[in-house]
Amino acid sequence: MHLPFQRILVCGEVLFCAQGGTIHAFNIKDHSYLGKWDHPDSAKEAEAQKELAEQKATKEVHEDSHDAEESVEDGPPSKRVKLDPRSSTLTDTAATGSPASGNGTGAESTNGEGKGRPKKGSRMAAPIPSDLPWVAILVATSDSRHLVAVSGHDKTIWTFSHDGAGKLTELSKRSMPKRPCAVAITADNQTIISGDKFGDVFALPLIESDTPIAVTTLVSRSEKRKASFKPEADETTVHSMRNLRALANQKLHLEQHKKKPAEAEDADASGPAFDHALLLGHVSMLTALALSSRPSPSDPNAIRPYIITGDRDEHIRVSRGIPQSHVIENFCLGHENFVSDLCIPTVQPERLLISGGGDSDLFLWDWPSGKVLDRQNLLQHVQSYDAAAATLAVSKIVSFDKIQGEMQTHHMVAVICERQSTCNLLI
Numbered sequence: 001m002h003l004p005f006q007r008i009l010v011c012g013e014v015l016f017c018a019q020g021g022t023i024h025a026f027n028i029k030d031h032s033y034l035g036k037w038d039h040p041d042s043a044k045e046a047e048a049q050k051e052l053a054e055q056k057a058t059k060e061v062h063e064d065s066h067d068a069e070e071s072v073e074d075g076p077p078s079k080r081v082k083l084d085p086r087s088s089t090l091t092d093t094a095a096t097g098s099p100a101s102g103n104g105t106g107a108e109s110t111n112g113e114g115k116g117r118p119k120k121g122s123r124m125a126a127p128i129p130s131d132l133p134w135v136a137i138l139v140a141t142s143d144s145r146h147l148v149a150v151s152g153h154d155k156t157i158w159t160f161s162h163d164g165a166g167k168l169t170e171l172s173k174r175s176m177p178k179r180p181c182a183v184a185i186t187a188d189n190q191t192i193i194s195g196d197k198f199g200d201v202f203a204l205p206l207i208e209s210d211t212p213i214a215v216t217t218l219v220s221r222s223e224k225r226k227a228s229f230k231p232e233a234d235e236t237t238v239h240s241m242r243n244l245r246a247l248a249n250q251k252l253h254l255e256q257h258k259k260k261p262a263e264a265e266d267a268d269a270s271g272p273a274f275d276h277a278l279l280l281g282h283v284s285m286l287t288a289l290a291l292s293s294r295p296s297p298s299d300p301n302a303i304r305p306y307i308i309t310g311d312r313d314e315h316i317r318v319s320r321g322i323p324q325s326h327v328i329e330n331f332c333l334g335h336e337n338f339v340s341d342l343c344i345p346t347v348q349p350e351r352l353l354i355s356g357g358g359d360s361d362l363f364l365w366d367w368p369s370g371k372v373l374d375r376q377n378l379l380q381h382v383q384s385y386d387a388a389a390a391t392l393a394v395s396k397i398v399s400f401d402k403i404q405g406e407m408q409t410h411h412m413v414a415v416i417c418e419r420q421s422t423c424n425l426l427i
Contacts, residue, residue, distance in 0.1 A: 003019050003020040004019070005017045005018065005019050005024075006018055006019070006020075006134070006135070006136075007135060007136070007137070007138040008138075009138045009139070009140055009147075010028070011140050011144035011147070011162060011164075012144045012164060013027060013028050013029060014026070014027065014028065014034065014144075014162075014164070014165070014166045015027075015028050016138060016140075016147065016166075018135035018138050018149070020042065020132065020133060020134060020135070021038065021039030021041060021042040021132070021133025021134060021135060021151065022036050022037065022038050022039065022042060022135075023036060023037045023135060023138070023147075023149060023168065024036045025166030025167075025168070026166070027166065034165065034166030034167070035166055035167060035168075037160070037168045037170070039133040039135070039151055041133040041153070041154070042133045131153035131154075132153060133151060133153060134151060134152050134153055135149050135150070135151055135152075136150050136151065136152035136180075136181075137149065137150035137180065137181075137182070137183045138150075139183055139184065139185060140162070140185075141185050141189040141206070142185075142187070142189060143189060144162060144164065145161065145162055145164075145189075146159065146160065146161055146162060146171075146189070146206060146207075147159075147160040147161075147162050147168060148160075148183060148185065148192055148206075150180045150183055150194075152179055154175065155175055155176045155177075155178065155179045155180065156173050156174065156175045156176070157173070157174045157175075157176060157180060157183070157192065157194060157204065158170065158172070158173050159171045159172045159173075159174075159192075159206060159207070159208075171207065171208070172207075172208045174204065174208075174272065174274050174276075175272065176194065176196065176202070176272065177196075177200075177272065178196035178197065178198045178200065179196060179197065180194045180195065180196050181195060181196055181197045181286065181287065182194070182195040182286065182287070182288055182289035182309075183195075183289070184289055184290065184291045185206065185291075186291060186305065186321070186322075187291070187293060187305065189206065190205065190206055191203050191204065191205060191206060191322065192204045192205070192206055193279070193289065193291060193307065195286045195289045195309060196286065197285045197286055197287070198285070198286070199281050199282030199283060199284060199285060199286045199311065200278060200280075200281050200282075200286070201278070201279045201280045201281065201286070201289065201307065201309065201325075202276050202277065202278055202279065203276065203277045203279050203322060203325075204274070204275065204276050205275055208274060208275065209275070233247055234247070235247070279307065279319075279322065279325035279326075280307065280309070280317075280319050280325050280326065282309060282311045282315075282317070283311075283313075284311040284312045284313040284315070285311055285312040286309055286310070286311050287310050287311055287312055287338060287339055287340055287341075287357075288309065288310035288339055288340060288341050288342040288355075289307070289308070289309050289310075289342065290307075290308045290309075290342040290343065290344050290353070291305065291306070291307060291308070291321070291344070292305075292306050292308060292344050292349055292350065292353075292367070293305045293306060293321070293349075293350065294306070294350035294351070294368060295350070304320065304321070305320070305321025305322065306318055306319065306320060306321055306329070306367075307319045307320070307321055307325060308342055308344075308353060308367060309342075310339030310340075310341075310342050310355065310357070311338075311339065312338045312339075313338075314333070314335040314336060314337060314338065314339060314357075315331060315333065315335075315339070316331060316332035316333070316335070316339060316342070316353075316355060316365070316367075317331055317332075318330050318331070318332065318367055318368070318370070329368070330368075330369070330370040331370055332353065332355070332363075332365045332367060332370045332372075333370070334363060334372050335355070335357060335359055335363065336359055337357055337358030337359045338357045338358045339355055339356075339357040340356060340357040340358070340393060340394050340395065341355070341356055341357070341394055341395070341396055341397045342354070342355050342397070343355075343397035343398065343399050343413070344399070345399040345411065345413065346399050346400060346401050346411060347399075347401075347411045350368075351366055351367070351368060352364065352365070352366070352367070352373075353365040353366075353367040354397055354399065354413060355397075356378070356394030356397055356415060357393065357394055358391070358392075358393050358394075360377055360378060360379035360380070360391075360392070361375040361376060361377055361378060361379075362375070362376045362378045362394070362397075362415065362426070363375055364376075376426065378392060378394070378415065378417075378424065379391070379392050381424060382417065382420060382422075382424070385422060386420065386422075389420070392417045392418070392420070393417060393418045393419075394415060394416075394417055394418075395416050395417055395418050396415070396416050397413065397414070397415050398413070398414045398415075399411070399412070399413050399414075400412055400414070412425060412426070413425070413426040414426075
């Protein structure tokens, strides 16, 4: 199976490209191939695809030989008698022994070997795995010494160390409660900020400590476990058949609950067994996340971090960073459709924010005040080369600087949209 590159990331002179569950490394200058990292499930998927191909080939060979044997045993086709055109269909049916419409009621289905049943000697094809290894997110620290990847099929955050020459060394793997949809790394390169589509934003240390985190639990956990439900009614107080069935179902549920090990219940209640903290949550589905900072209003010499999140209900929320992430500074309201991506531009990052989603416009915000500074009709620009485009959905917004000459620098914004093969560049 040939897969495209779904994610790219530049780390110094190395270009990382994610292809399915594999991360490839290339040298930008000489275009040489440096190496790769494979998800552990990629080997299992390759074996499953190989087995599926072998079974398919075996099945085709068996069917061809079986059809050849049937054609020899049946002999030449019987002659047809020319009658009235209206009764020709009936004549063909009588001669061949099967209806012309092919509805499966002829001789082929009467002997129990119709299309709905597998033929004798044939093997059933192995089912195709529904969850393929897929690197959905790829980010790096500002010094390019560490790489963070998210595999969507198993909800796992992978942390790698990068030697600067394209070699990745796996440091940790952490499975999140829900599938992460947005990941960023703080400015100090110490913390991973992860948001999932259920609206929760977590903080995880970039490098895990050698000692596992101790799960804090109540002392009376074994003594004051949640009391199991006990039905108050019994067969002597319940008489109707409907209530008797309900009582039987309650007793069956109680027995199944007793059989569940206490350790499994504790694991479900405690959550992941690694260092993590819940920072904030959205009521709606979280779709985008960005980090920024600006001088503190109370102390200009102190830098205060901020977490900016967007959701499916057109909201952009500006919250304080760690450790005051529960404090909401303001909202950037103006979108009439979902928000799919947020971008802090290279120019004035302490003030400007670019957002896009299902709206026709691309928004430029003064995020500390929540005011809209500019709106650009992106749909009109897309329709200039694709007249059939009626709506759009922004997939990714990237800001970069283009140096022209010695003294001139252009601040560029690249925007790509779903179902569009063109990258839109804005100045």
